[in-house]
Structures are given as structure tokens and as C-alpha cells.
Amino acid sequence: xxxxxxxxxxxxxxxxxxxxxxxxxxxxxxxxxxxxxxxxxxxxxxxxxxxxxxxxxxxxxxxxxxxxxxxxxxxxxxxxxxxxxxxxxxxxxxxxxxxxxxxxxxxxxxxxxxxxxxxxxxxxxxxxxxxxxxxxxxxxxxxxxxxxxxxxxxxxxxxxxxxxxxxxxxxxxxxxxxxxxxxxxxxxxxxxxxxxxxxxxxxxxxxxxxxxxxxxxxxxxxxxxxxxxxxxxxxxxxxxx
Amino acid sequence: xxxxxxxxxxxxxxxxxxxxxxxxxxxxxxxxxxxxxxxxxxxxxxxxxxxxxxxxxxxxxxxxxxxxxxxxxxxxxxxxxxxxxxxxxxxxxxxxxxxxxxxxxxxxxxxxxxxxxxxxxxxxxxxxxxxxxxxxxxxxxxxxxxxxxxxxxxxxxxxxxxxxxxxxxxxxxxxxxxxxxxxxxxxxxxxxxxxxxxxxxxxxxxxxxxxxxxxxxxxxxxxxxxxxxxxxxxxxxxxxxxxxxxxxxxxxxxxxxxxxxxxxxxxxxxxxxxxxxxxxxxxxxxxxxxxxxxxxxxxxxxxxxxxxxxxxxxxxxxxxxxxxxxxxxxxxxxxxxxxxxxxxxxxxxxxxxxxxxxxxxxxxxxxxxxxxxxxxxxxxxxxxxx
Numbered sequence: 001x002x003x004x005x006x007x008x009x010x011x012x013x014x015x016x017x018x019x020x021x022x023x024x025x026x027x028x029x030x031x032x033x034x035x036x037x038x039x040x041x042x043x044x045x046x047x048x049x050x051x052x053x054x055x056x057x058x059x060x061x062x063x064x065x066x067x068x069x070x071x072x073x074x075x076x077x078x079x080x081x082x083x084x085x086x087x088x089x090x091x092x093x094x095x096x097x098x099x100x101x102x103x104x105x106x107x108x109x110x111x112x113x114x115x116x117x118x119x120x121x122x123x124x125x126x127x128x129x130x131x132x133x134x135x136x137x138x139x140x141x142x143x144x145x146x147x148x149x150x151x152x153x154x155x156x157x158x159x160x161x162x163x164x165x166x167x168x169x170x171x172x173x174x175x176x177x178x179x180x181x182x183x184x185x186x187x188x189x190x191x192x193x194x195x196x197x198x199x200x201x202x203x204x205x206x207x208x209x210x211x212x213x214x215x216x217x218x219x220x221x222x223x224x225x226x227x228x229x230x231x232x233x234x235x236x237x238x239x240x241x
Numbered sequence: 242x243x244x245x246x247x248x249x250x251x252x253x254x255x256x257x258x259x260x261x262x263x264x265x266x267x268x269x270x271x272x273x274x275x276x277x278x279x280x281x282x283x284x285x286x287x288x289x290x291x292x293x294x295x296x297x298x299x300x301x302x303x304x305x306x307x308x309x310x311x312x313x314x315x316x317x318x319x320x321x322x323x324x325x326x327x328x329x330x331x332x333x334x335x336x337x338x339x340x341x342x343x344x345x346x347x348x349x350x351x352x353x354x355x356x357x358x359x360x361x362x363x364x365x366x367x368x369x370x371x372x373x374x375x376x377x378x379x380x381x382x383x384x385x386x387x388x389x390x391x392x393x394x395x396x397x398x399x400x401x402x403x404x405x406x407x408x409x410x411x412x413x414x415x416x417x418x419x420x421x422x423x424x425x426x427x428x429x430x431x432x433x434x435x436x437x438x439x440x441x442x443x444x445x446x447x448x449x450x451x452x453x454x455x456x457x458x459x460x461x462x463x464x465x466x467x468x469x470x471x472x473x474x475x476x477x478x479x480x481x482x483x484x485x486x487x488x489x490x491x492x493x494x495x496x497x498x499x500x501x502x503x504x505x506x507x508x509x510x511x512x513x514x515x516x517x518x519x520x521x522x523x524x525x526x527x528x529x530x531x532x533x534x535x536x537x538x539x540x541x542x543x544x545x546x547x548x549x550x551x552x553x554x555x556x557x558x559x560x561x562x563x564x565x566x567x568x569x570x571x572x573x574x575x576x577x578x579x580x581x582x583x584x585x586x587x588x589x590x591x592x593x594x595x596x597x598x599x600x601x602x603x604x605x606x607x608x609x610x611x612x613x614x615x616x617x618x619x620x621x622x623x624x625x626x627x
Contacts, residue, residue: 053291055284060390064383067276067283101298108298174391 025220025231029213029238030125030141036203038241039159045085045241046158046204048095048111050077052166054222057193059174069223073168076228081164084233088241093156106151113145114163118200121212145207153204160210161202164235168222169193195220199235211240269375272322282343282380289342296330296346303331303351303511311507312349312367315360319368319438320375327374335518337456341370343379354508355515356455356531358538360500361439361448368435375434378427432481436488445499446489453482455534463527505540512541513579516548525556543575547582554589565589580609584619591626600626 054069085092097107121143124134137143152161171179171192182190195217201210215235221227276282296302303309312331317324327345331354338350347370357363373379432449440446508515519528532549536542550568553561569586572578587602603623607616 053287058387058391060387060392060394062387062390064281064387065284065288067280067287068278070284070287071278102304103298103300103302105298112298178394 025215025217025234027213027215027234027237028126029211030121031238031240032208032210033140033142034208035210035240036206041089043090043160043241044093044156044158045090045201046093046095046152046156046161047081048114048161048163050074050081050164050166052077052164052222053168055167055169057169057171057175057191059172059178061175061191063169069168069170073166073222073228076222076225077164077166077232079225080229080232081162081236083229084236088239090160090241092162093158095156106148110145110149110152110161114200114202117143117145117209118163118165118198118212121200121209122198122214125212126214141209141212143209143212145202145209147205147207149202149204149207158204160241161204163200163202164197164232165199166195166197166222166231166235168195168220170221194218195222195231197231197235199239201239201241211238213238267377267381270326270377272326281384282377285379285383286344289344289346292342293328293344293346296348301333303333305331305511308507308511312363315364316347316367316371318442319364320371323371323375327371333514333518335515335522339366339370341373341378343374343377345374347371347374351511351515352519355512355519356459357452357504358455358499358501359445359448360504361444361498362452363504364442364444365435365439365449365452368439369431370435371438372431372434373427376427376430378431382424382427428481429484432485436485440488440492440497443495443497445497446492447486448499450482450485450489453485459527459530459534462530464524509541513544516544520548520551520555523555525552528552541577543572543577543582544579546572546575547579547585550582550585550589554585562589562593580606580613583609584615587622591622596626 052070052074053065054073055063055065056069057063082092095107097105101108103109124132124137125141127133149161152158175192179190179192182188195215197215198213200212202208203210213235215231217231217234220231222231276286309329309331313324313329316327316329323345327347329347329349332348332350334350335352335355336350337352337356338348339353340348342348347367349367353366354363357366436446436449439449516532519531522528529549529552532545532552535545536549546568550565550572553565553568566586566589569582569589572582573586583602583606587599587606590596590602591599600623603619603626607613607619607623613619
């Protein structure tokens with residue numbers, strides 16, 4: 001098969017970061033050094049299709065994607081997003097790329113650019129390894145997608161763009177038994193399922209990433225509407241809107 | 242620590258695990274069929290749909306409508322009923338490769354298109370890939386992976402409990418070897434179903450074995466042992482080639498064709514780019530073997546000879562200058578020599594100290610490509626050589 005699945009790769013990066021975090025639910029966010037004042041009244045937020053996938057961890061430790069859980073998780077997160085945005089007096093505008101959009105189409109380019117910049121933020125701002133801390137980004141947060149994002153602003157008349165990413169996995173019964181037996185006999189904890197996510201808010205005028213947050217949880221469950229709402233709230237907590 | 246309870250625990254896990262993935266044989270996918278949302282198969286489809294989204298926005302995809310219509314036409318010709326279920330993506334990549342996702346995402350590399358001699362050879366590979374789709378091979382393979390890695394981790398655990406050193410490594414090794422063997426069975430199946438469709442569509446049955454012969458010869462001529470990607474997962478074993486040859490012999494005497502002219506006319510305008518990509522692999526001996534074969538076949542001889550000369554110019558071994566000039570000279574004698582042949586000839590002549598010949602070749606380059614984007618540089622060289 002051609003190329004790597006970038007989503008999967010990002011999942012690995014997030015998972016490795018997550019191992020450095022303690023149990024339960026944790027978030028860690030960054031805010032841009034210069035956040036322009038929020039316009040008065042209602043704001044328009046362009047929501048790029050949330051990248052969400054739920055999977056099942058087999059006894060052998062492989063994550064198998066689950067379509068029905070994913071569908072439920074997506075709809076739960078989307079419902080939660082609508083609620084949260086309403087509270088912030090922000091109107092969600094949905095991202096709808098043309099079906100036959102060529103690679104050079106601005107939507108595709110902006111998606112890819114955000115994916116690349118987001119990966120860099122994860123690598124260089126979230127790593128526990130000081131070797132990966134960039135000297136030029138050490139004490140600041142000034143990542144940007146550049147002013148080309150204004151193309152999205154013009155098409156959708158939106159002030160901001162919001163990117164949401166979630167991966168949630170659950171151990172099968174057999175995996176849980178395996179975790180218990182190995183844990184009891186050897187004292188070594190082998191991984192079961194967990195939830196990771198990140199979100200970012202982009203200013204569609206400057207292209208600056210105004211805010212970026214990573215979430216890790218061992219208790220979350222996007223299949224459940226209440227738990228998904230909680231996870232989405234945790235993820236968007238501190239959103240500067 | 243007592244051994245008995247741990248083995249019991251391991252067996253209990255295995256019992257739960259073995260209930261997870263069905264080992265029952267699956268039926269062929271029907272035209273238009275989609276997996277049930279709750280099934281494991283739907284998960285594999287979903288993962289591939291995400292991959293396909295990336296593919297759709299990839300700059301590696303060749304989007305020429307005519308070429309895409311042609312390859313899709315071959316797919317539909319092989320199995321009209323599945324025509325709507327399979328989406329072909331032509332991938333700009335010099336390797337000989339094709340692949341099929343569980344949801345009907347078919348990838349065909351341009352390196353395969355460059356190497357196929359005729360439509361029949363392309364159709365055989367496409368039919369083989371469609372065989373994987375129809376037989377739902379991703380599903381059975383992933384279920385097999387799941388069962389074997391489950392069992393390996395449980396047996397690894399059991400072994401660790403009773404004190405067999407390295408048992409974890411041994412059991413996962415066994416699982417992987419067994420998973421690969423499963424792959425070869427699927428290749429046989431895909432060959433059988435692909436061949437059937439290919440034969441029914443009226444393609445020359447001898448072309449299936451022929452493409453493997455061509456590839457084996459090219460791989461043997463290559464500079465490094467790494468086989469083309471398709472070889473790794475689809476080994477062209479003697480057994481396999483013999484099976485295809487036998488199938489060809491058994492095939493009825495119904496009229497058949499390889500559709501060489503139609504194929505070569507379709508790819509003609511793309512060959513230059515595909516040859517350029519092939520040259521970039523710097524597998525010079527493999528490319529030399531391939532270009533010789535293409536020159537002999539007689540399609541696009543001028544451009545192929547130009548690229549043959551480029552092999553020698555870039556490799557720059559002892560005696561390569563002469564070989565390059567020889568290839569360029571042969572290219573120039575053909576009607577379809579690209580203007581670039583004069584520019585390359587000029588550089589080689591210059592490096593040999595033949596300044597007058599170099600200058601003349603630069604001038605001819607500009608004569609054939611008056612609006613070349615390196616015109617100013619070439620004019621500068623002409624002045625230098627005056």
C-alpha cells in the first residue's frame with residue numbers, strides 16, 4: 001500500500017506522549033503569544049470534519065477499527081460540539097469540500113498544512129524529551145498556517161477554524177483477562193484501551209494557531225453520549241472564545 | 242508459583258480470544274454489497290475510506306481523464322457487475338505494483354503501466370487484484386492475523402509461565418510465518434479468479450505467465466537484490482508461472498487478443514514522464530535491461546533511446562561517454578526523439594573535449610525547443626564554446 005496512514009502515525013505519537021501522563025483524564029494546552037481580542041457578539045467557527053476513530057484492542061494487542069462505534073462516537077462528539085459552541089455564542093459552520101477537489105484545492109492544502117504543523121507541535125511542544133525542544137520555539141507558542149487561510153475565511157465568512165481529533169480504543173474481554181493475568185503474575189501493566197485527542201483553533205485572518213490542546217484519558221468512552229460530551233468539554237476547556 | 246493455574250488461565254483467555262474472530266470461510270462479495278456496520282469487515286472498510294480520502298487529495302495520483310477512463314474500462318471489461326464497486330487510482334510511482342483495498346480502492350502504479358507490453362498483461366494484473374476484492378481477502382487475512390497474534394500472545398504467556406525462555410519471540414515468529422503462508426494461498430486464489438475473468442474477456446491467455454517472465458528477467462538484471470514490491474507479497478514462483486502457463490494451455494481456442502496497439506497508443510503520451518521517473522530510481526542495470534526491451538518492442542523508440550543514453554551519462558563509468566553518444570545518436574535517427582537528446586549530447590561531447598560538436602548540439606536543442614526554459618543558460622554555453 002502506498003504511503004503511511006498519517007492519522008495512524010499521529011496516534012502513535014499521541015500514545016507515546018500519553019504514556020508520560022498519569023491515569024484518569026489529563027489535558028495540556030498552549031495559547032498563542034498574541035491572541036487578538038474576540039470580536040463582540042456572535043462569532044463564526046468553521047468546523048473541519050472531526051477526525052475520529054474508535055477501535056477494539058485484540059488479545060494480541062492490535063487495534064482493530066470499529067465502524068459502528070466510530071459512527072456513534074462521531075455523532076456524540078458533533079452533538080457535544082454544537083452545545084459547547086452555543087454556550088460560547090459561536091456559530092458552527094461545517095466544512096464541505098467539493099467531492100472532486102484536486103490536491104491543489106485550498107481546502108486540501110490547508111488540511112494538509114494543519115496536519116503537518118499539528119504534528120510538529122505534538123513533536124516539539126509535548127515531548128518529555130528535551131532533545132526535541134526547538135530552541136526557536138522553547139519559550140513561545142507562535143505557530144501559524146500563514147495568511148493563505150484567508151481563502152477559507154472568504155468562502156465561509158468564518159472568523160476561526162476548529163480542528164478536532166480523537167482516537168478511542170477499548171480492550172476486548174480476552175485482552176482484559178490477559179491484562180489481569182499478566183498484571184497479577186508479573187506485576188507488569190500491559191496496555192488496554194485509552195482515549196487521546198487534540199484540538200486546535202486557527203485565526204482565519206492571520207492563520208495563527210491561537211490555541212492547541214491535547215487530551216489523554218483512560219476512562220473516557222466516546223460511544224457513550226454523556227462521556228463523549230465530557231471528553232469534548234475537557235478537550236475544548238480553555239478555548240479562547 | 243504453581244504452574245497448573247497459569248496454564249488454565251492462559252487457556253481461558255484463548256477460549257475467549259478464539260471466539261472473537263470467525264475462522265469460517267467467507268462467501269464472495271456480491272456486486273454492490275456493503276458490510277454490516279457492526280461487522281469487523283466494516284472497520285477495515287472504514288480505515289480504507291480514510292486512506293482513500295488522503296489518496297483523493299494526493300499529488301501522486303495521475304488524473305488524466307482519458308487514461309483513467311481507459312484503465313477503468315479494462316476493469317469493467319473484466320467484470321461488468323463489479324464495475325461500480327471498484328475505483329481505480331493511477332499512482333505516479335516507478336515500481337511495478339498494484340494493490341486492492343477491501344472497499345474497492347484499487348491502486349495501479351505507473352511503473353506497471355510502463356512495463357506491460359499490452360492490454361492483456363495489464364488486464365491480468367487488474368483481474369488478479371479484483372480477485373482479492375471479490376474473495377474478500379483483506380477480511381480473511383485480518384481475521385487470520387487477529388487469531389494468530391491472539392494465540393501467539395496467549396501461548397507466549399503460557400510459555401513464559403512454565404519457564405520456556407524466549408517463548409514469546411518464538412510464538413510470534415510462528416504466527417508471522419503462518420500469516421505469510423496464508424498470503425500465498427490467497428495469491429493462488431486471486432490468480433485463479435483473475436485468470437478466469439481475463440480469459441472470459443477475450444485476452445490472450447499466454448500473457449499472464451509472460452508478464453512474470455519479463456519481471457523476473459528484469460529483477461535478475463538489476464543492480465541490487467531488492468525485488469519489486471509486488472514480488473514480496475506476490476512471489477512469481479516457478480510453481481505459479483507453471484500454473485499460469487498450464488491454464489493458458491488448457492484455455493479454449495476461442496479467439497483472443499493481447500490488444501497491444503490499443504494499449505501502446507494509449508500510454509504513448511505518458512511514457513516520457515514514466516521513463517524519467519524510472520531513471521530516478523538509479524537502478525541503472527535494471528533500467529538498461531528494461532529500456533533495451535522497450536526499444537526492441539518498437540514503441541516510442543526515440544524517447545526510450547534518449548533515456549538509455551541518460552543512464553550512461555548519469556552513471557559515468559569507464560566507457561559510458563561513448564555508450565551515451567551511441568544511444569543519443571540512435572535516438573536522433575528516430576522521429577520521436579525529444580529535443581532534450583541534443584542538450585544531453587552536447588554536455589557529453591563537451592566533457593569529452595569535442596567543443597564544436599557540443600556547440601552544434603546545443604544549437605540544435607534550441608532549434609527544436611525554441612522556448613525552452615533554460616534557453617538563456619544554453620545561449621551562454623554556446624558563447625562559451627565559440
